[in-house]
Amino acid sequence: MPKAPSAQAGPSRPNCGRPVKPIHKTVDLLRSNEAQKRKGKGKEKEILGDGLMGLIDDVKRLPGMIQVEKFAETRALEIHAFQTAIKVAAAQGSTRAFQSLPRHLRRRAASHNPRRVPKRLRSKAAAEIDPGDTIAKKHRKIARLRRKGTLRDHISRTEQFALRQKNKTWLPTHVWHAKRYHMTNLWGYRLPLTPTLKSFRPAYRAGRRKVVGFDTSYYGIIELEGAREEIIGVLGRLSGGKFAGSKYEDGSRVANIMLYHYDSFPTSLIGQAEVIWQTPSESEMKRVWLRLHPSIFNETWNALKMATSQLQQSESSSIRTLQIRDLRGDINSIDLIGPKAGKVLRRILRLCKDEKGVKNKFFENLRDLDDPAQLTEGMVAGLKVHDPRLNFPPPRLSSKNEDSREEDILRSDHLLPSSELAQSTLWNGDVREDLSKAAYTKYQLDARRHRLGLPGTKLRPMSTDDRIPIILYQRSIASPRNTSEGFYGFTILLPPGTWAQYFLSSLVYSGVLFGGIIERAVQHREAGVPCFPEDYGQICKAGKQWEVKKGDKEKETFDRKPPGRRPEFGLMGTQDPWWPDWSKVMIPDSQNKDTGEESSVNGSPPAIKPWLLPFPFTSHLTSLLDPSSLLRMLNAFRSQRSMAPLSSEKGHQLFDTALVHVEVNVLGRGSPGDMAMICGLPKGERKEWIEAYEKGDKADSGELNDLHKLGERLPSQDSVIGYATTGNFSLSRGQGYALGTITLKSWVDALRDAGGAERVDGWEKRVLVGVKNRDGRLSRLAELKVVLN
Structure with a gap:
């Protein structure tokens, strides 16, 4: 008789170690899902197990007596299972598979292609896709043609990207930003405007508690x-x-x-x-x-x-x-703003061994740096680091407050600026050119990791790996008046090429939240520092271009709305809703008639060219109360720079056309917006506004309070002394706040009124104005402070 086959006999095919994971096509996923439906599985799987007959058989085997506690626990589990099943059924009817992912992991293509979601959700995603949807198949065909090189007459992917940059330039991190941000064309670049996710409060919290980053390679x-x-x-x-x-x-x-x-x-x-x-x-x-x-x-x-x-x-x-x-394109840069910026850099970077002495000690002390504000303003450090991809993924930032040795940091000489610490080979053009292309691609680094065997093992730098010179310097976004509301961090200067993307990947993985143009401007406003060029409208060419472009876009949006769905600026007393007209502010309507008569005789009217009073002149405004003192101080500065003195005839013209940056702090309710009008209080009303504010917002017998009644008075065009360039609710102050510009002459007049006949105890030397939004009907009481930088 033939012997039975041995149980130890192996398969005829040799064992291949690790099993091969099949890659399922979208069509196969759809077919598999339909087959599971016919079998009663998949989305329509039975919740009750073997069915109703099985439950009847179980009832016959029930005991005559029960244990109450055990019975209650069992029934509680069943009730919990029923509730879970109800929730799952409700979710299946109202949500789709890709919506179960966190918002930052969702992709547009997930609604068409089931392979864009995790493997555990692909069956459900395939069932939710319309059978007539061919978008995923079309994209797979394009990818196959691109891989074979038969798309667009053998044009490579790099050449395709170059063709799309005819009228603008992409940042090195463009592809990463384009998937997550609203993009716009600005200043010859394609820049991230703001994240697609909600970012107003998250970006502020990151800047105050952790780190927020900005790709500033367009500088x-x-x-x-x-x-x-x-x-x-x-x-x-x-x-x-x-x-x-x-x-x-x-x-x-x-x-x-x-x-x-x-x-x-x-x-x-x-x-x-x-x-x-x-x-x-x-x-x-x-x-x-x-x-x-x-x-x-x-x-x-x-x-x-x-x-x-x-x-x-x-x-x-x-x-x-x-x-x-x-040197445009030769040096990339990334800004890191937040108290933990130093700790993040210490996590993602590995210093080269030849960086010894003061550089090594500086790098080690970054671990215990509580806030970059502890460093000297503008301090420069030149370091040479390894490729950040070798240490990927870096450790993430801890949400808990880590212990640090603040006294040791403040006393350490290794965090003080020095010429030795600032030395860097990034100044050498040949070094930058050699590093424009990385020595190893991501594929080659992944192959090196695979040869290590143990997953998660960090790569050790080899002699052939890149040594990247970087320049690190401290950045401060703070006003000298109140440094506690400022933001502090670092700016990293990098070699050209793809190094900005490599550094960004490590920064994002370590917990850095990246922002766009809007988040950067909001950060300056929260710190009370004007942002360039957003807050420099009509003062310089770049600021005027920004203001005109922004106004044109807002006007275009306004014109698309029907009259019933847009504000009536004329009825609200707003004559210039899109961009400020400083000729009306510097030459009141009472003088326009005289100017018109002169222009009819002498030709064109005199051109109004506003100019900004620079720092440090803003810190000596109490001594600039007349044109002669202003001209004397300007000529003293010009003589130090070997410039010819200004003539005495220009004193009055400069005094009348000078502008100053101001902080607008709303007293009480209300929040000023962009292009809000800043109006001086009429003579005799300053004391009335103060008394109404001190009474409070509560009114007796349901009547309007005095502050509300005063705010309903429409300001005249002669009372406008300036405009808010950017404004919103300030998270740092817990009230409405804005940055704006007013004329120097109006500031001097308001300062005199504060200490004159309308002086009120406790309100001396406080410049009070009324602030009215362009689409608002109420004026709010606000206090002005001159920006000192």
């Missing part, structure tokens, strides 16, 4: 190389602020200045700039980086060229070798 850098006297000679004729001296020239600190056109200070403002000096070297040539907003890059470039040519033509000038280079 451009202009490099000046030449002798020290040449650089100072050119920048001195263009800038308003300190940028030279031992404090900055050793490269240990970043200087923030305002740029103007050649010899035109204080008018013809260009915008803000950051000045970074290279650390001293053996060469006599110096290098300086000007980090600029993209809206003023071309204007600054032309101003530098003009200043260089003007100084070269002068006989006493020694400018002969100054070189100006455009």
Whole structure:
């Protein structure tokens, strides 16, 4: 008789170690789901097990006596199962499979393609898709053609992306942002405007408690190389602020200045700039980086060229070798704002072994840094780190407050600025060019991880791995008046290429929330610091372009609505709802008639060109009460920069057209919005407003309170002294708050009224105004404070 087959006999096919995981097609998932439905499984699976007959058989076997506690526990489990089944059935009828995912993991394609959801939900997602939906099949065909290279006449994916950047430039992190943010074309770039998820409060909380990040690679850098006297000679004729001296020239600190056109200070403002000096070297040539907003890059470039040519033509000038280079695209940057910015950097970065001494001690102390505000403002550190992908994924930020040694940090000499700490090879153009392409792709790094065997093991740096030079400097968004409401963090300068995306991936995984253009502007408003160019409308060319573009978009939205669905600005007393008309503010209606008569005789009326009173002049406003004192102070500054003094005839014109940035703090209810009118209180009404405010908002017998009655009076055009550039409810202050601009003359008049005949005890030297939204009917009492920076 033949022997029975042995139980130990193995299969005829050799064992292949790890089982092969099949990749199911969408069509197969749909067919499988239909088959499961016919069998009574899947979505229509029976909840009661074997059915009704099984329950009847179970009843016959019930005992005559029961234990109450055990019986109650069993019935409780059954009731819980019934409730769960009801919830599941209700959810299946009202929600879809992709909606069960967290919002930050949802994708648009998940509603058409079941493979865009986790594996456990694919069967349910396939059943919910309409059988006639062919979007997923079409996309799979396009992907197959792209992979074979037969799409669009053998155009690669990189070339396709290049064709889509004809009229704008993508950031290195564009693909990541485009999936999660509303994108817009601004300043020649495709930039993230705001996340698709709710971000107003989350972004504020992240900036106050953890970290919020911004990809600022759209900022451009202009490099000046030449002798020290040449650089100072050119920048001195263009800038308003300190940028030279031992404090900055050793490269240990970043200087923030305002740029103007050649010899035109204080008018013809260009915008803000950051000045970074290279650390001293053996060469006599110096290098300086000007980090600029993209809206003023071309204007600054032309101003530098003009200043260089003007100084070269002068006989006493020694400018002969100054070189100006455009470094746009050569240096990327990321801003990290929040108290735990240092801890995040310590988690995602690994310092190279050759970085010793003060750099190693600085990097180690970042772990115990409670807040970047503890560092010197503008402090620079040059570090060399390994590829962050080697250490991916980094440890996440803890939600608990970690213990730190604050006294040790404040006493440590390793967190003080120094020339040795600021040295970096990122200044070398050859180094940046060599690092423009990473040595290893993600596929190659994944293969190295696979060879390690144990999942989760971090890769050890090899000699062939990239060593990335970065420049790290402290960033402060704070007003000198109240530093507790400010935001502090770091700016990271990176080599070109895809390094910004690699760093961003590690930052996001460690718990950093990234924001867009709107979140960045809101952060400045919460800190009481004007944001460029959003808060510089009509003051400079970039600010005016931003204001006009924003006003045109709002007007277009307004015109699309029918008359019954849009505010009637004329009935609300709003004459300029889209952008401010400073000619009406600086020349009241009572003077317009005289101006019109003069223009009819002499030709065109005089042009009104507002200009911004810069810092530090804003901290001495009590001494700028007349045109002569203002002109005297401006000429003193111009003489320090080798500029010709302004004529005495310009004193009155400058005094009448000067603007100052102000903080608008609403007293009581209400919140000012963008383009809210700031109106001076009429003579004799200041005391009346104060008394109404001190009474409170409560009214007797249901009548309107006095504050409400005063607010119903429509302000005249002559009473408008300025406009709010940006405003909303302030989460830092718990009340309505805005940043705006008013005329210097109106500020001086309001300051005199506060200490004059209408003086009230406790309200001396407090400048009070009325604030009215462009679409509102009530004016709110508010207090003004001059922005000091």
